[in-house]
Amino acid sequence: MAIATATAGYLRGMESIRARELSDEALVERTQAGEVEAFSELARRHEQTVYNLALRFMRNHSLAEDMAQEAFLNAFRKIRKFRGDARFSTWLYRIVCNTCLSELQKRKRRGELSATMEVGLPETPDRAAIHADEAELIRRCVAQLPKRYAQAITLYYLKDCSYDEAAEIMEVPQGTLKTWMHRARRHLRDIVGKELREDHET
Amino acid sequence: MRLEDDARDSLDQRIDAALRSEASVCVPDGFHARLKRHLCIARMLERERRAFRVRMVRVAGMTALVVAVAILVGSYLDVSHDFLWDAPGFWGRLDYLAAAANRIWLMSESPALSLSLTAVVATLSISGAFVGFFREPRRP
Numbered sequence: 243m244a245i246a247t248a249t250a251g252y253l254r255g256m257e258s259i260r261a262r263e264l265s266d267e268a269l270v271e272r273t274q275a276g277e278v279e280a281f282s283e284l285a286r287r288h289e290q291t292v293y294n295l296a297l298r299f300m301r302n303h304s305l306a307e308d309m310a311q312e313a314f315l316n317a318f319r320k321i322r323k324f325r326g327d328a329r330f331s332t333w334l335y336r337i338v339c340n341t342c343l344s345e346l347q348k349r350k351r352r353g354e355l356s357a358t359m360e361v362g363l364p365e366t367p368d369r370a371a372i373h374a375d376e377a378e379l380i381r382r383c384v385a386q387l388p389k390r391y392a393q394a395i396t397l398y399y400l401k402d403c404s405y406d407e408a409a410e411i412m413e414v415p416q417g418t419l420k421t422w423m424h425r426a427r428r429h430l431r432d433i434v435g436k437e438l439r440e441d442h443e444t
Numbered sequence: 445m446r447l448e449d450d451a452r453d454s455l456d457q458r459i460d461a462a463l464r465s466e467a468s469v470c471v472p473d474g475f476h477a478r479l480k481r482h483l484c485i486a487r488m489l490e491r492e493r494r495a496f497r498v499r500m501v502r503v504a505g506m507t508a509l510v511v512a513v514a515i516l517v518g519s520y521l522d523v524s525h526d527f528l529w530d531a532p533g534f535w536g537r538l539d540y541l542a543a544a545a546n547r548i549w550l551m552s553e554s555p556a557l558s559l560s561l562t563a564v565v566a567t568l569s570i571s572g573a574f575v576g577f578f579r580e581p582r583r584p
Contacts, residue, residue: 282480285479
């Protein structure tokens with residue numbers, strides 16, 4: 243029994259090592275053939291970026307984890323529809339953005355978001371603490387932007403995401419992304435300016 | 445005007461600095477283990493769905509086959525004569541059921557409405573029972 247368990251563990255380990263040597267495209271093919279271990283390796287490679295992307299949208303660690311998990315599950319369910327015309331990471335980040343933005347829309351409709359994304363969960367710092375940290379306040383104001391501007395800004399400033407990849411993720415030409423970035427910055431400036439003025443008045 | 449431009453530029457710089465300076469964080473402990481569990485469950489669910497669809501298609505196919513065979517056999521053989529006349533009390537039972545149905549029918553205000561509503565309710569119930577099996581799974 244012990245020998246069987248050890249052998250099974252060894253084989254699983256070997257499988258993991260083999261999976262780590264494969265490219266993303268090869269792992270996608272294996273996932274489409276039904277191998278969960280292949281998708282698990284894909285998730286391991288991209289989980290840090292996915293989690294950080296979700297965190298930038300949701301501004302809350304437990305929500306970001308939920309959204310990251312859901313994005314990976316959505317990607318796993320839809321993997322057969324992935325045709326390979328873009329990189330796997332581009333396709334995955336697109337799913338993450340759509341998942342997070344849908345959730346934010348739902349929460350806005352339910353009235354669960356305040357002006358600076360104070361979701362009201364136990365982990366969220368209080369309003370005074372947010373306003374004491376101007377940088378954190380500015381980051382939270384991104385959630386007030388219209389959906390495509392929030393997405394453009396979030397992707398542009400995400401460290402592992404290049405400008406070209408951001409345009410590819412949003413499925414728009416680079417020129418359009420530049421225009422949206424310009425409008426997003428202008429919009430964000432107005433929002434942040436208003437928040438800072440209110441803060442000074444109080 | 446110049447003062448406003450300076451203030452605007454300063455705010456732009458602060459916004460840019462705030463967004464660029466945000467550091468990446470590590471995933472929480474246990475994230476990958478939890479994800480693997482969810483993936484296994486998602487795979488099991490998908491397999492069950494596929495197996496159920498295959499079973500339902502087989503059942504529908506078998507039912508259609510049985511009905512088709514019964515119609516074919518019935519059209520070539522005089523089943524009613526051979527089966528019904530030899531079953532003791534069959535016609536008497538049939539007369540009783542017909543009389544009871546007629547009585548219930550006459551008691552209802554609108555037989556046509558009752559029949560339509562019954563058909564609609566039955567169709568919706570059967571459809572609802574099947575739709576649930578083909579719907580996308582909810583978030584875990």
